[in-house]
Amino acid sequence: MSDTSNRRAQFGWAFYDWANSAFSTTVVAGFFPIFFKTYWSSGHPAETSTLQLGVGSALASLIVLFLAPLLGAIADRSRRKKPWLAAVTGIAVAATAGLFFVGAGQWLLALSLFVIASTAFFLAMVFYDSLIVDVCTPADYDRVSALGYGLGYLGGGLLLAVNVAMTLWPEAFALADRAAAVRWSFLSVAVWWALFSLPVFLLVDEGRDADTPSAGRAMREGLTELRLTARRIFSEKPVLTFLIAYWLYIDGVHTIIRMAVDFGLNLGFGETSLITALLMVQFIGFPAAIAFGWLASKWETKKAIYVGLAVYAGVTAWGYFLAYEWQFYVMAAVIGLVQGGVQSLSRSYFARLIPDGRAGEYFGIYNMMGKFAAVIGPLLVGVTAALSGSARLSILSVLVLFVAGGWLLTRVDAREAPGAA
Structure with missing residues (x-):
């Protein structure tokens, strides 16, 4: 592959x-x-809607927990990661578009579509993450992974900015009210997702060979390989230790992402302020994620992850004492500096640990661990809030995940991993 085509694929x-x-x-x-x-759960107490949202998020993660490793193994055997990526992306896009049609008070239908879309979103990441080994060499993993997260923050932030403008000034967009603006925002996400997914399908070659098995054979071989891989990982100490560490600390990251706005609402902060803070995370996260990729190349990938986890632990502890909206802005800005770095470098570091030819299987388990963690996190926050009536106490419970995950990461030696050979 030429340098030009390689850059285009990346x-x-x-x-x-x-x-x-x-x-x-x-x-x-x-x-x-x-x-x-x-809107959808307006007739319920705040603690009840928080619990409903936590249960829905946990359910999506639980489904991914069982499907991600299997689909990753099948994709490896069939050498068809891109068709699988296209299929789950289509499901996610359709479910997201469906939110446009859900009426007021229909919380169960809204939550069901959200679970479907979230499940497909997470499964798509199995195939997308594993394609990194097809577009670059290990020397470029940090840079390319950080580029992906950087573009994600920028693209997600740009559309969110438009969506926020739609809700603030619906009449300027010929919309009846803010509720209509939010519903149209969901539809715009579906269109955006479908349109800008095209480059990965047009520019990336996953290197399928002539001995591509049939779907049935790929499923049988995938199941066999998955069982072997699961047993193999228990004998690969660096991979197993990293997965457990990642399981713990990414739980905290995902929980903060999913529950931050709900946390702010429970503290009485305004909706506009919370969305503005989210926008700050996106636009700060764009250059920060790129910078973390550079930092890892100049320093060390694990050390850069430690920096991010230390910041997360400090911010979580500080969250317990939040009293003013300006403090929420500061917290959002600090999170924006490290969120993309922790996620992108975890992906690139894991890619270095795994053996050749098994990216789908291993990334399936990698994503399974991340989503299994997300089963615990939202439920932990939701149940703590429901039992204690304190949003502050529920967010503080996340702190232990960053501390435990960071400590376990210190026990990982990449030189002993199968990918090092």
Whole structure:
């Protein structure tokens, strides 16, 4: 592959982050928690809607927990990661568009569509993440992974900014009111996601060979390989230790992303202020994620992850004492500096640990661990809030995940990993 075509493939791969980040910003972190609480579940107490949202998020993660490793193994055997990526992206886009048609008070239908879209979003990441080994060499993993997250923050932030403008000035967009603006925002995410997913399918070649097995054979071989891989990982100490560490600390990251807006609402902060803070995370996250990729190349990937986890731990502890909206802005800005770095460098560091030819299987388990963690996090926050009646206490419970995950990461030696050979 020439340098030009290689760069195009890397850009096409990274641009999928630009496409799907609209869902994680406008839907997951932004409008869905607010709209769910104030429109679809408006007749319920705040603690009840928080619990409903936590259960829905946990259910999506639980489904991914079982499907991600299997689909990753099948994709490896069939050498068809791109068709699988296209299929789950289509499901996610359709479910997201469906939110446009959900009426007031229909919280169960809204939550069901959200679970479907979230499940497909997470499964798509299995195939997308594993394609990194097809577009660059290990020496470029940090840079290309950081480029993806950087583009994700920028793309997600740009569409979120438009969506925020739609809700603030609906009449300028010929919309009846703010509720109509939010519903149209969900539809815009679906269109954005579908349109900007095209580069990964047009520019990335996953290197399928002549001995591509049939779907049935790929499924049988995938199941066999998955069982072998699961047993193999228990004998690969660096991979197993990293997965457990990642399971813990990414739980904290995902929980903060999913529940931050709901946390702010429970503290009485205004919706506009919360969305503005989310926008800050996106636009600060764009250059910060790129910078973390550079930092890892000049310093060390694990050390750069430590920096991010230390900042997260400090911010979580500080969150317990939040009293004013300006403090929420500061917290958002600090999170924006490290969020993309922790996520992108975790992906690139894991890519270095795994053996050749098994990216789908290993990234399936990698994503399974991340989503299994997300089963615990939202439930932990939701149940703590419901039992204690304190949003502050629920957010503080996340702190232990960053501390435990960071400590376990110190026990990982990449030189002993199968990928090092």
